[in-house]
Amino acid sequence: MSILEQFRLDGKTAIVTGGNRGIGRAIAEGLADVGANVVVANRDGEAGDEAAAEIADDYDAETLAVETNVTEEAAVEAMVEATVERFGGVDVLINNAGIVHHNPVEEKSVEEWEHTIDVNLTGAYRCAKHVGEVMRENEDGGVIVNVSSMSAFIANYPQHQVDYQASKGGLEAFKNQLASEWAEDGVRVNNVNPGYVFTDNIVHDGDVVETWRDEMLVEEFAEPDDIAPLVVYLASDASGYVTGESVVIDGGYTVR
Numbered sequence: 725m726s727i728l729e730q731f732r733l734d735g736k737t738a739i740v741t742g743g744n745r746g747i748g749r750a751i752a753e754g755l756a757d758v759g760a761n762v763v764v765a766n767r768d769g770e771a772g773d774e775a776a777a778e779i780a781d782d783y784d785a786e787t788l789a790v791e792t793n794v795t796e797e798a799a800v801e802a803m804v805e806a807t808v809e810r811f812g813g814v815d816v817l818i819n820n821a822g823i824v825h826h827n828p829v830e831e832k833s834v835e836e837w838e839h840t841i842d843v844n845l846t847g848a849y850r851c852a853k854h855v856g857e858v859m860r861e862n863e864d865g866g867v868i869v870n871v872s873s874m875s876a877f878i879a880n881y882p883q884h885q886v887d888y889q890a891s892k893g894g895l896e897a898f899k900n901q902l903a904s905e906w907a908e909d910g911v912r913v914n915n916v917n918p919g920y921v922f923t924d925n926i927v928h929d930g931d932v933v934e935t936w937r938d939e940m941l942v943e944e945f946a947e948p949d950d951i952a953p954l955v956v957y958l959a960s961d962a963s964g965y966v967t968g969e970s971v972v973i974d975g976g977y978t979v980r
């Protein structure tokens with residue numbers, strides 16, 4: 725198989741949580757571009773339907789929108805059932821759905837902390853658990869990619885987001901253990917750890933943005949499309965020897 729063919733996902737089925745917008749949308753498009761059937765899982769049925777229809781048109785791909793709040797286990801189970809019903813299985817899971825609360829520790833409520841952990845960390849666990857029931861039965865196993873963050877490894881400043889750091893740090897340990905436990909079933913588990921990507925998710929305050937820029941080795945902040953190719957690589961056979969790994973993609977932010 726040629727190198728380029730190893731990046732293809734023809735006939736494979738990929739679920740992307742939060743696939744309707746931001747980084748998840750770019751990942752969903754990237755996976756469709758290399759031939760995967762793509763399930764756009766997100767909270768808002770209308771936005772999911774629209775994204776799935778556009779991706780199908782733009783990439784001549786098979787897509788399915790499923791309304792899935794990753795904090796609800798029954799919804800996650802229904803997402804897996806709908807995927808299996810439509811495509812016959814699941815080969816790739818991208819745990820992308822994520823939120824952040826920007827406020828200092830002393831002002832943060834326990835409810836906000838729990839909400840962030842529930843979406844970013846426990847949400848990934850719920851999805852892996854139920855997708856894993858199907859994936860681990862596959863002859864070819866499967867792939868899980870968690871969209872973590874460089875925040876798993878560093879303290880961010882000047883913004884305050886301790887719940888977010890804890891959730892992304894937790895994804896590191898989660899990934900290591902899951903990769904170990906499911907290796908015998910042929911399931912690879914890796915994380916991607918982006919730096920600042922201009923989506924709705926981040927602070928757009930001018931002074932804050934300039935503080936970040938001072939730490940970067942490249943001049944421009946990432947766009948969602950800059951993250952998608954790395955996820956496609958990790959989802960494909962091109963990365964067949966990579967598991968239990970985290971790949972930072974941050975324009976050199978964390979080396980300073």
Ligand code: NDP
Pocket residue numbers: 741742743744745746747748765766767768771792793794795820821822823843871872873874917918919920921922923924925926
């Ligand atoms: P956006 O805010 O643009 O998108 C977040 C996505 O997650 C949306 O699709 C949203 O759905 C979905 N989502 C949120 N909560 C839930 C939930 N409970 N159940 C299901 N879906 C949910 O953020 P980004 O694209 O920037 O972030 C995507 C991932 O990338 C996150 O995990 C984030 O932590 C990570 N990341 C982002 C960075 C950045 O600089 N932007 C840097 C490093 C990591 P809806 O449209 O319904 O709200």
